[in-house]
Amino acid sequence: MARATSRNARIGWTVAAWFVALLIFFPILYTIITSLKTEQEAIAGFDLIPSFTLESFQTVQSQNNYFRPFTNSVILAVGSTLLALIVAIPAAWAMAFSPTKRTKDILMWMLSTKMMPAVAVLVPIYLIFLWTGLMDTRIGLTILLMLINLPIVVWMLYTYFREIPGEILEAARMDGATLRDEILYVLTPMAIPGIASTLLLNIILAWNEAFWTIQLTTTNAAPLSAFIASFSSPQGLFWAKLSAASVMAIAPILVLGWFSQKQLVRGLTFGAVK
Amino acid sequence: MGQITLQGVAKRFGEVEVIPPLDLTIDDGEFVVFVGPSGCGKSTLLRLIAGLEDLSGGRILIDGKDATEASPAKRGLAMVFQSYALYPHMSVRKNIAFPMKMAGVPKAEQERRIEAAAKALNLTNYLDRRPGQLSGGQRQRVAIGRAIVREPAAFLFDEPLSNLDAALRVGMRLEISELHNRLKTTMIYVTHDQVEAMTMADKIVVLQAGRIEQVGSPLELYHTPRNVFVAGFIGSPRMNLFSGAAAAEYSAQTIGVRPEHLRISATEGKWKGRVGVSEHLGSDSFFYVEDTGLAETITVRSTGEVDLHHGDTVWLTPDEGKIHRFDKNGDRI
Amino acid sequence: MATRQTQGLARLMRAPAIILLFVWMIVPLCMTLYYSFLNYNLLNPGMTSWAGWFNYQYFYTDPAFFEAIWNTLVLVLGVLLITVAGGIGIAMLIDKPIWGQGVVRILVISPFFVMPPVAALIWKNMIMHPSYGVFADVARFFGASPVDWFAQYPLTSIILIVAWQWLPFATLILLTSLQSLDTEQMEAAEMDGAPAHARFLYLVLPHMARAITVVILIQTIFLLGVYAEILVTTNGGPGFASTNLTFLIYRAARLNFDIGGAAAGGIIAVVLANIIAIFLMRAVGKNLD
Numbered sequence: 001m002a003r004a005t006s007r008n009a010r011i012g013w014t015v016a017a018w019f020v021a022l023l024i025f026f027p028i029l030y031t032i033i034t035s036l037k038t039e040q041e042a043i044a045g046f047d048l049i050p051s052f053t054l055e056s057f058q059t060v061q062s063q064n065n066y067f068r069p070f071t072n073s074v075i076l077a078v079g080s081t082l083l084a085l086i087v088a089i090p091a092a093w094a095m096a097f098s099p100t101k102r103t104k105d106i107l108m109w110m111l112s113t114k115m116m117p118a119v120a121v122l123v124p125i126y127l128i129f130l131w132t133g134l135m136d137t138r139i140g141l142t143i144l145l146m147l148i149n150l151p152i153v154v155w156m157l158y159t160y161f162r163e164i165p166g167e168i169l170e171a172a173r174m175d176g177a178t179l180r181d182e183i184l185y186v187l188t189p190m191a192i193p194g195i196a197s198t199l200l201l202n203i204i205l206a207w208n209e210a211f212w213t214i215q216l217t218t219t220n221a222a223p224l225s226a227f228i229a230s231f232s233s234p235q236g237l238f239w240a241k242l243s244a245a246s247v248m249a250i251a252p253i254l255v256l257g258w259f260s261q262k263q264l265v266r267g268l269t270f271g272a273v274k
Numbered sequence: 275m276g277q278i279t280l281q282g283v284a285k286r287f288g289e290v291e292v293i294p295p296l297d298l299t300i301d302d303g304e305f306v307v308f309v310g311p312s313g314c315g316k317s318t319l320l321r322l323i324a325g326l327e328d329l330s331g332g333r334i335l336i337d338g339k340d341a342t343e344a345s346p347a348k349r350g351l352a353m354v355f356q357s358y359a360l361y362p363h364m365s366v367r368k369n370i371a372f373p374m375k376m377a378g379v380p381k382a383e384q385e386r387r388i389e390a391a392a393k394a395l396n397l398t399n400y401l402d403r404r405p406g407q408l409s410g411g412q413r414q415r416v417a418i419g420r421a422i423v424r425e426p427a428a429f430l431f432d433e434p435l436s437n438l439d440a441a442l443r444v445g446m447r448l449e450i451s452e453l454h455n456r457l458k459t460t461m462i463y464v465t466h467d468q469v470e471a472m473t474m475a476d477k478i479v480v481l482q483a484g485r486i487e488q489v490g491s492p493l494e495l496y497h498t499p500r501n502v503f504v505a506g507f508i509g510s511p512r513m514n515l516f517s518g519a520a521a522a523e524y525s526a527q528t529i530g531v532r533p534e535h536l537r538i539s540a541t542e543g544k545w546k547g548r549v550g551v552s553e554h555l556g557s558d559s560f561f562y563v564e565d566t567g568l569a570e571t572i573t574v575r576s577t578g579e580v581d582l583h584h585g586d587t588v589w590l591t592p593d594e595g596k597i598h599r600f601d602k603n604g605d606r607i
Numbered sequence: 608m609a610t611r612q613t614q615g616l617a618r619l620m621r622a623p624a625i626i627l628l629f630v631w632m633i634v635p636l637c638m639t640l641y642y643s644f645l646n647y648n649l650l651n652p653g654m655t656s657w658a659g660w661f662n663y664q665y666f667y668t669d670p671a672f673f674e675a676i677w678n679t680l681v682l683v684l685g686v687l688l689i690t691v692a693g694g695i696g697i698a699m700l701i702d703k704p705i706w707g708q709g710v711v712r713i714l715v716i717s718p719f720f721v722m723p724p725v726a727a728l729i730w731k732n733m734i735m736h737p738s739y740g741v742f743a744d745v746a747r748f749f750g751a752s753p754v755d756w757f758a759q760y761p762l763t764s765i766i767l768i769v770a771w772q773w774l775p776f777a778t779l780i781l782l783t784s785l786q787s788l789d790t791e792q793m794e795a796a797e798m799d800g801a802p803a804h805a806r807f808l809y810l811v812l813p814h815m816a817r818a819i820t821v822v823i824l825i826q827t828i829f830l831l832g833v834y835a836e837i838l839v840t841t842n843g844g845p846g847f848a849s850t851n852l853t854f855l856i857y858r859a860a861r862l863n864f865d866i867g868g869a870a871a872g873g874i875i876a877v878v879l880a881n882i883i884a885i886f887l888m889r890a891v892g893k894n895l896d
Contacts, residue, residue: 013703020697021714024774027729028717030741034733046744087627090620098617106625113632115884117832119853120873123866124638147631154624170326171359175373175420176347179616185372189363208722210835215861229724229839239739242732246725257720258713265783268776269821 028250035243042239056244066248069227073249075138076213076223077206080145081199084153087146089195092157093187097169107158110151118148118211129216138221141213145206153202156267160194197263200256204264207253224249276427276460277302278323282332285318285484292318293484295332300428300462300477302337305454308464309471310481310507316464317432319481323462324353324430336427347376352421353430356437358413360405366392366416367401373424384423391419394453411442418453428460435470447473468508472496480504502604505530511560511575513598516568520545526599526607533560533575535596540582543589547572549582563588636877642870649864662871671847672872675855682766682851683830687823689770694777694822695815701778702785712782719775727839730768731757761841761849768836773829777822784818785811827883831876852876 022029034042035057036050060066095103125144134140164187172186210225217226228249231242257264278300285293293315300306308316321327323334325346333342341349352373360369367388374384392398395415405413414434421429431450435443451474454461465471471478472492480487480495480503488500492508499505505513513530521529537543538561547566552559561574561582574590582588599607646658666672701711718726734741735756743753756764788811796806834853837843843850843858850858856876860869 010704010706013700014705014707017700017703017705017711018707020700021711024697024771025714025717027726027734027771028721030733031729043739046741046748087624091624094617094620098614100614100617106621110624110628112884113628115828115880116632116636117853117873117876117880119832119834119856120639120877120880121635122856123642123860123870123873124635126860127638127866128635147627150624150628150631165357165359167355167357167359168361170324170346171353171355171420172361172372173326173346174324174351174353175424176376177372178347178376181376186361190361204720208720210723211832214724214835214838215857225722225724225835228722228728229835231728239732242728246728249725250721253722254717254720257716261712261716261779262783264716264719265780268825269780 028254031243031246034239035247037240037243039238039240042243056240057248059241060245060248066227066245069222069224070248072138072221073207073223073225076142076145076221077203079138079142080149080206081153081202083142083146084150084202085157085195085199088150088153088157092154092161095154096158096161096164097166107155110154114151122215125212126215134216136217136220136222141216141221141223144212144216145209148209148212149202149205152205152267153198156198156201156263157191157194159266160198161191163194164190197260198267200260201263201267204253204257204260277335277337278428278460278462279335279338280323280332281335283319283322283329283334284331285315285322285327286330291484293322296484296486298479298486298489300460302460303458305451305461305463305474305476306479307471307475307477308462308479308481309466309468310487312466314481315484316466316481318484320353320430320432320462320464324351325349350424350427351430352424352426352428353432354414354417354421354434356433358405358417358434358437360413360416360420362405365402365404366397366408366419369405369416370419370423373420377424387423388419391422394422394456395419395449410438411446414438414446415449418450422453422457426459428462431461431463433465434463435465435467450474469510472508478508480507498606499530499598500606502528502530502600505598505600511573514569514572518568520568521599524597524599527602528600528604530598530600531592532596533573535593536572536574537591537593538563538574538576538580538582539589539591540586541589543591545572545590547588547590549584549586549588552583554579561588563590566590639870639873639877642866643874645867645870647866649866658867662867663875665868666871666875671850671855674847675850675852678762678847678849679831679851679853681762682769682833683827685763685766686770686773686830687826689766690773690777690826691819691822693770693774694781695819697774697778698782698785699811701782716775716779718771719773719779721772723772723833723835724839726772727768727836730764730771731840735764757841758845761845765833765836765840765849768840769830769833772836773826776826780818780822781815784815788814824883824886828880831880831883852879 030048033048033050036052036054037047038051038053038055041047041051095107129135129140132140168186168190169182172182177186207223208225210229213223213226214229217223222230228245231245280296280298282295282297283293284291284295308319310316318327322329325341325344325348329342333340335341336349336351361372364372370388370391371384374387379387388401389398392401395418397412397415397419400408400412400416405416408416417434434450435446438446447470450461450463454474463470463474475492477489478492478495479489482503488495488504490498495504495508499508499513502515506515509532511533513532514536515528515530517528521527545566545568547563550562550564550571552561556579557577559576559578559580559582561576561580563572563574564570566572572590601607643662644658644660645655646661647655697715701708701715705711721729732740737743737753737755737758740753742756746753754760792810793806796810801809831851832853833851834857837849837851837854838857841849843854847855852872853876856869856872859865859872
């Protein structure tokens with residue numbers, strides 16, 4: 001409400017909100033702190049002040065070759081997202097600007113494919129990957145992640161494209177724009193913000209995917225999610241090193257995520273909440 | 275040149291016939307207004323002419339050449355949309371330049387036409403702004419500017435003033451009329467507002483349910499409406515329509531008398547009634563007369579100041595020469 | 608837009624996405640259905656034979672199956688309860704006029720961006736570890752003896768971790784919904800003499816009803832598939848105490864190499880997910896027009 005709130009009430013709410021926020025953020029914060037400790041400090045009991053050593057980060061890299069899974073994560077997340085966009089942009093464009101009676105049904109059906117539990121197709125996908133030699137390859141996993149997120153990508157783009165008023169495209173047509181001009185000069189510049197948000201959210205989703213990446217990789221194509229999951233058992237007692245690996249795995253996506261808060265709501269609710 | 279001929283033009287959406295086959299000729303340089311209640315098919319008709327919708331039947335000739343299958347751009351028409359449809363990511367200059375860029379007009383020529391249009395439309399200081407930074411009236415002018423620079427055979431306007439407030443609307447109405455006087459280009463203008471139609475048009479086309487009810491100059495429509503619908507639609511305030519005994523006296527099913535053709539008197543007259551609401555505007559006075567036994571209320575317009583008020587008993591007398599008579603089909607007798 | 612040329616082109620542009628998704632949905636599902644009627648073990652592929660309903664019967668008579676179904680329900684409902692109730696509260700708190708709202712928002716939504724294996728590892732080692740975790744430190748500080756969370760309360764621990772991951776999602780969506788509430792409406796209610804709790808009950812809650820429904824349905828879809836959190840922390844144990852349906856099927860397929868059994872479980876999971884999906888589609892479908 002635009003009304004002036006009393007200063008005391010505001011201080012009260014602020015303290016309460018910050019307390020809750022820090023509580024929720026605490027596990028991440030504590031992981032960051034621990035990653036800057038030595039192994040001895042890490043298990044020496046509760047302490048919020050680390051010695052700010054980067055030794056754990058160096059160890060993770062030198063012993064486990066962190067860069068391989070990191071590169072895999074980047075390739076899988078970006079690759080699958082770009083592939084999905086190539087397929088989804090024309091589809092969403094057609095559905096938004098030349099809708100037919102069945103467009104709504106097609107969209108609902110696309111959504112329904114997202115409801116299929118991954119575990120229901122674990123057996124056939126696993127076998128197909130074994131038979132075709134796609135097991136533990138980047139290409140296989142990239143295609144799989146693309147298919148998993150394709151419905152969300154189509155839906156997000158569709159809701160963004162629908163916000164572009166049809167009259168503008170008609171105006172372009174009246175102005176003598178060919179289909180190519182229309183896409184190049186009118187549609188693309190207006191659609192780019194929507195496409196960028198879709199790209200961002202989908203990279204986040206693909207980066208954090210942790211069912212198929214664990215099932216279908218061993219070492220060669222394993223991204224960070226699979227790498228960290230395998231990290232758990234043998235390295236369990238090296239707290240600082242574990243924290244360092246965790247921080248490196250989540251830091252890039254955490255930053256991307258902060259930039260895409262608004263799009264997150266829209267994308268994950270299929271446009272139902274804006 | 276900009277003569278447009280519609281021959282048997284029809285439009286169906288699936289099973290629904292929006293526009294039954296109709297014929298219409300629009301002469302070069304004419305300002306034609308399509309007017310009718312919402313849903314009457316006037317916008318659809320405009321979009322058919324623009325080429326934004328496919329015809330279900332008939333032909334469209336532009337300057338004698340068949341343009342039925344031509345793409346919107348090839349028809350040489352420019353359109354101003356209701357929402358203005360400006361490109362939000364382009365500056366005003368780029369918006370206006372867009373159709374010329376598409377047509378491959380040389381850069382220098384583009385600049386010359388932009389400057390001229392901007393000057394004519396008072397947009398010179400806004401050329402480098404984005405549409406989002408402009409007021410409604412300014413956006414409207416940009417949309418018109420974008421149409422002018424194409425030097426089209428005809429302008430199409432789709433309810434261009436409906437998003438503006440009342441004061442601005444009157445101003446823009448004058449500007450568009452002036453534009454027509456200066457350019458002498460054919461203009462087709464769609465509106466649901468009969469005042470816009472009356473004030474701007476050379477020729478009004480009244481539409482209802484996709485059918486043309488009447489075509490004529492504003493005064494033709496005012497003086498000799500062809501049927502009850504046109505009689506009731508054209509003119510403000512609306513024509514008073516009576517049926518029953520009052521109409522039988524004139525051997526008609528329905529008679530109509532415009533508010534300005536009724537004389538109001540406190541002492542004598544033909545029909546007795548009582549003043550309900552009265553509006554005194556100085557130049558005019560309006561009275562809504564009740565309890566006449568003819569209709570719920572009768573609207574009367576008198577010039578100047580008339581000293582009658584709520585509750586007064588009054589007598590009304592029609593100007594016998596200005597009574598419109600209609601038969602049982604609603605057609606003019 | 609409705610001209611003939613554009614219609615043909617539109618069909619061409621839609622086709623690749625539709626065909627890809629159709630194949631992706633139908634081929635594996637048919638294979639799963641087929642395998643669910645086979646005796647097929649990867650350790651013994653030569654012995655493959657027709658099994659009829661045996662795999663389904665086996666699942667149905669296995670006590671672990673019912674335990675897994677129960678665990679799945681408890682996990683989903685527990686997380687929903689925490690995230691929806693917590694989400695409403697936190698959303699309303701953030702919506703108040705506070706200093707540093709932007710930063711508070713960022714802090715609160717951060718857990719959502721932590722990938723499941725990392726979230727599980729952080730909680731397992733940093734927070735809930737019986738000797739080195741923060742909970743143990745806190746317990747010792749108050750003189751209590753630390754709890755071995757994953758051994759004593761395996762399912763509760765997993766609910767806690769998953770709820771932490773999804774609380775930001777619920778908060779963010781409910782906050783978005785809350786911010787679209789018309790302030791004039793609230794002021795009108797205040798003028799009408801409605802006290803704060805009445806405004807919450809009669810205006811705020813009904814306004815958020817749709818967003819709450821969406822949160823519940825979407826989370827349910829994802830919560831039915833919780834996997835990495837269990838794999839990293841308890842590995843489904845002790846016994847089957849923290850095994851949900853997803854994890855049970857994973858065990859059958861990947862640890863026992865029982866293709867037929869895992870396929871039958873998969874079909875059961877599809878049926879369950881579909882029941883929920885129908886409700887979700889209705890809620891989302893309404894918003895299309």
